[in-house]
Amino acid sequence: MPTTGTGESGVTAPNGHWAGTGLPEPPRTAGGVTLCGGCRALGACRLGVERERLDEGGVARFELSCPRSHEGGPDVAHGGWTAAVLDDCLGHLPLLHGVMSVTAELTVSFVKPVPVERPLELRVWADRREGSRWYIAGEMTLAPGGAVLARASGIWVTRDRSHYARHAKWLAGQVEATEGQ
Numbered sequence: 001m002p003t004t005g006t007g008e009s010g011v012t013a014p015n016g017h018w019a020g021t022g023l024p025e026p027p028r029t030a031g032g033v034t035l036c037g038g039c040r041a042l043g044a045c046r047l048g049v050e051r052e053r054l055d056e057g058g059v060a061r062f063e064l065s066c067p068r069s070h071e072g073g074p075d076v077a078h079g080g081w082t083a084a085v086l087d088d089c090l091g092h093l094p095l096l097h098g099v100m101s102v103t104a105e106l107t108v109s110f111v112k113p114v115p116v117e118r119p120l121e122l123r124v125w126a127d128r129r130e131g132s133r134w135y136i137a138g139e140m141t142l143a144p145g146g147a148v149l150a151r152a153s154g155i156w157v158t159r160d161r162s163h164y165a166r167h168a169k170w171l172a173g174q175v176e177a178t179e180g181q
């Protein structure tokens with residue numbers, strides 16, 4: 001993994017850029033998976049992402065499996081799981097480069113049913129970057145054999161640390177505007 005710096009969990013942190021963001025190092029699992037707000041208390045990714053790394057060519061690689069709790073049809077993943085995990089993993093590509101971003105657009109192709117509790121792989125790369133916009137794509141495959149199960153592409157927009165404070169202020173304004181109604 002082409003990384004420097006060590007986080008609280010003892011796992012290597014991406015590029016050491018976090019100091020520059022003014023934000024604390026995001027928590028990571030032993031497999032290097034950055035945890036979102038909902039998974040921090042658990043200390044594990046509830047979507048079943050087990051390992052994450054950036055390879056030498058700048059492609060992010062994930063090892064994952066669909067937990068039984070996300071079963072839709074018999075023994076296959078709910079499409080919402082597939083879309084959620086693609087959103088999450090594609091959005092980790094900027095994070096692995098030390099850049100904060102949010103999903104602006106996401107398109108998912110459900111190519112084949114995704115089996116639950118089977119080893120899967122996900123490759124994620126940037127098609128291009130234009131200003132604050134990252135055009136990112138990815139492909140989910142069955143680990144043994146490499147059959148393509150799903151593809152996704154989308155646009156991520158880089159944000160600074162004021163994003164959530166700005167949102168909170170906007171929400172407060174919305175609540176205030178409706179209180180008198």
Ligand SMILES: CCCCC/C=C\C/C=C\C/C=C\C/C=C\CCCC(=O)SCCNC(=O)CCNC(=O)[C@H](O)C(C)(C)COP(=O)(O)OP(=O)(O)OC[C@H]1O[C@@H](n2cnc3c(N)ncnc32)[C@H](O)[C@@H]1OP(=O)(O)O
Pocket residue numbers: 026034035036037091095100101102103104157159160161162163164166167168170
């Ligand atoms: C600071 C961001 C950090 C992101 C997280 C990264 C790291 C955190 C650290 C560790 C985390 C660990 C692991 C990662 C875990 C989670 C990652 C979370 C990522 C997400 O969970 S991803 C969720 C789904 N994705 C969204 O949730 C995006 C909602 N969509 C927008 O945020 C905008 O759409 C945007 C930015 C895409 C458009 O950007 P743009 O450049 O095309 O256009 P523009 O700036 O003009 O905004 C157009 C209109 O959105 C308003 N607007 C913009 N920013 C705002 C704000 N902060 N609050 C309130 N309103 C806002 C403007 O006021 C204008 O509104 P209006 O049209 O009414 O004037």
